[in-house]
Amino acid sequence: MRNLLLTICYDGSGYHGWQIQQNAVSVQQVFQEALVRVLHEKPDIKGCSRTDSFVHAREYCVSLKTEHTIPCARLLGALNHFLPEDIAVLDCREVSPDFHARYSCIGKEYVYQIWNNPVRNPFLNHRALHYWYALDLDKLNKAAAHFLGAHDFSSFCTMDARERGNFVRTITKAECAREGDMVTFTVAADGFLYNMVRIMVGTLLRVAQGKLQPEDIPRIIEAKDRKAAGPTAPPCGLYLNHVYYEDVK
Amino acid sequence: MRNLLLTICYDGSGYHGWQIQQNAVSVQQVFQEALVRVLHEKPDIKGCSRTDSFVHAREYCVSLKTEHTIPCARLLGALNHFLPEDIAVLDCREVSPDFHARYSCIGKEYVYQIWNNPVRNPFLNHRALHYWYALDLDKLNKAAAHFLGAHDFSSFCTMDARERGNFVRTITKAECAREGDMVTFTVAADGFLYNMVRIMVGTLLRVAQGKLQPEDIPRIIEAKDRKAAGPTAPPCGLYLNHVYYEDVK
Known part of the structure; x- marks a missing residue:
């Protein structure tokens, strides 16, 4: 199982924070939808923190585990293709299995x-x-x-x-x-x-x-x-x- | 008749340019609506140039003639109150009667x-x-x-x-x-x-x-x-x- 660390950047003015919730669009939801389109699976993604509605991130870190073999550079490019203009993936790298975006x-x-x-x-x-x-x-x-x-x-x-x-x-x-x-x-x-x-x-x-x-x-x-x-x-x-x-x- | 020169600034991403047109929101239209709310009259406003849809202005000049006696500083404050957040009046001053935002x-x-x-x-x-x-x-x-x-x-x-x-x-x-x-x-x-x-x-x-x-x-x-x-x-x-x-x- 690969463990990936992705660094993203987003203009939060259109989102009700990072975390998925009912009846409101969150960055996590939109990010997860883009992931599904690229990986054809729905990995459990860990965000580095909760962020409030309308707060921005110049750097926000996410970790996820996947069996998919897609190279990091191609995952970055594909996600940026499917994500809306107010979210961008800046970096994607493989990390040790025990890394966790929030707890590490x-x-x-x-x-x-x-x-x-x-x-x-x-x-x-x-x-x-x-x-x-x-x-x-x-x-x-x-x-x-x-x-x-x-x-x-x-x-x-x-x-x-x-x-x-x-x-x-x-x-x-x-x-x-x-x-x-x-x-x-x-x-x-x-x-x-x-x-x-x-x-x-x-x-x-x-x-x-x-x-x-x-x-x-x-x-x-x-x-x-x-x-x-x-x-x-x-x-x-x-x-x-x-x-x-x-x-x- | 007073002749006023107003310098405005706008994020054009929500507007189909300066000039009033049918079926599309323009900066001129929104600016004119704010003017009417302040002056209770509809002066003929002259913009310094046409600008294309979605083009921005860090500085755009407008001239208009009015009999209204409102001081320039109060007109600036009142317009900024009524204008949406993506348009701001930066300066307002009285100019000579022959000044024209475009021709001058x-x-x-x-x-x-x-x-x-x-x-x-x-x-x-x-x-x-x-x-x-x-x-x-x-x-x-x-x-x-x-x-x-x-x-x-x-x-x-x-x-x-x-x-x-x-x-x-x-x-x-x-x-x-x-x-x-x-x-x-x-x-x-x-x-x-x-x-x-x-x-x-x-x-x-x-x-x-x-x-x-x-x-x-x-x-x-x-x-x-x-x-x-x-x-x-x-x-x-x-x-x-x-x-x-x-x-x-």
């Missing part, structure tokens, strides 16, 4: 895009949050730095049946940058809780508005209470940017 | 975007031409340089009832550049014929494929025959980038 993942990096200009950018519709008012990057970075390290991030998690057990995550990167009118927040960690990046961004925007100070972040983390943090920022600005595995890539 | 225009700059990678980019769907094979920028620039100056561009024009008279245009800029996998062709002129930039791009791609040489361009221009040039490149990669007026901006 040792970290992820997300980027959140904010178009920071009084006038919206028509080319960033569904691709970035539009934020009118001035953003003080120094202040945002002071706040973001408090996320670094290992913390219980219960305050930055939408609690639902799926979230159980350990809420400690280790943040290895948390920084804001500006390029012209585009402000980005980049955050890397060994793992993320449900809605974690979007709540971080909502909280940073509270800091930008002066309703919170950078020094409030440790207190918010300490509270372990969702109500202590800011609102959940909209999904359109969020991009899964990089998925980390040991050895493989 | 002394030049325009277009950019054509080509995503040059074997795998498509889902975020550039409807925003760039996807071109698989290697592009030799030196060769493309050698070809593009032959467009510079004043020439009869009949070979680079789709003839229809609208094209009459003088086919001479003066090109002041014609260059290709690469930034990562994105190749752009930028061209500025005192005016453009119907489909001119798209036929230039189609011809440059023939040069990239080795089916034409850079030195063939003068011969193609000389032929004054549409059949001598390459095909018309698709509209998705084309952006009206800048509109030139004397004094005003």
Whole structure:
């Protein structure tokens, strides 16, 4: 049985996240339909993470097992032929039998895009949050730095049946940058809780508005209470940017 | 009577060009509907040029006359409120009574975007031409340089009832550049014929494929025959980038 790792990229604005669900089109469903057309079988595909509706991925990893002998390069080409224009397969390779896109993942990096200009950018519709008012990057970075390290991030998690057990995550990167009118927040960690990046961004925007100070972040983390943090920022600005595995890539 | 100049920006992928037509949604129609909601009158609006279906504009200029006393900044804000997300008003100012968005225009700059990678980019769907094979920028620039100056561009024009008279245009800029996998062709002129930039791009791609040489361009221009040039490149990669007026901006 071959074990394949595929790296895909997608514009999530037309999809209700990765995971297959009833009454809504998901990336997994569309990907699986393309796979069936190429392989004439329906392998069980493992995604590297759940992603919310309308969230994008510059890099999303999928593993699947198949007996099919199609060479990796041909599988990549054939899938790109059958997939719609808003999903692309970037890479396909054979990996060891015990590799699993989700369980082998040792970290992820997300980027959140904010178009920071009084006038919206028509080319960033569904691709970035539009934020009118001035953003003080120094202040945002002071706040973001408090996320670094290992913390219980219960305050930055939408609690639902799926979230159980350990809420400690280790943040290895948390920084804001500006390029012209585009402000980005980049955050890397060994793992993320449900809605974690979007709540971080909502909280940073509270800091930008002066309703919170950078020094409030440790207190918010300490509270372990969702109500202590800011609102959940909209999904359109969020991009899964990089998925980390040991050895493989 | 006030004469207003508005600069707008739009993602053209959902529109059949600027000009109002039957049975198809145009940018002019949607813009006019927003104007009516703000001004409660229907001024005659002049666009700086025709644009083809699905072509984009980073900068498109419109002039209109009105007796309405609304300040320019408020008109800008109100229009952006009523316009859909894929159209934005960037600037609004009062101009002299004889200004006309089309007849006062002394030049325009277009950019054509080509995503040059074997795998498509889902975020550039409807925003760039996807071109698989290697592009030799030196060769493309050698070809593009032959467009510079004043020439009869009949070979680079789709003839229809609208094209009459003088086919001479003066090109002041014609260059290709690469930034990562994105190749752009930028061209500025005192005016453009119907489909001119798209036929230039189609011809440059023939040069990239080795089916034409850079030195063939003068011969193609000389032929004054549409059949001598390459095909018309698709509209998705084309952006009206800048509109030139004397004094005003």
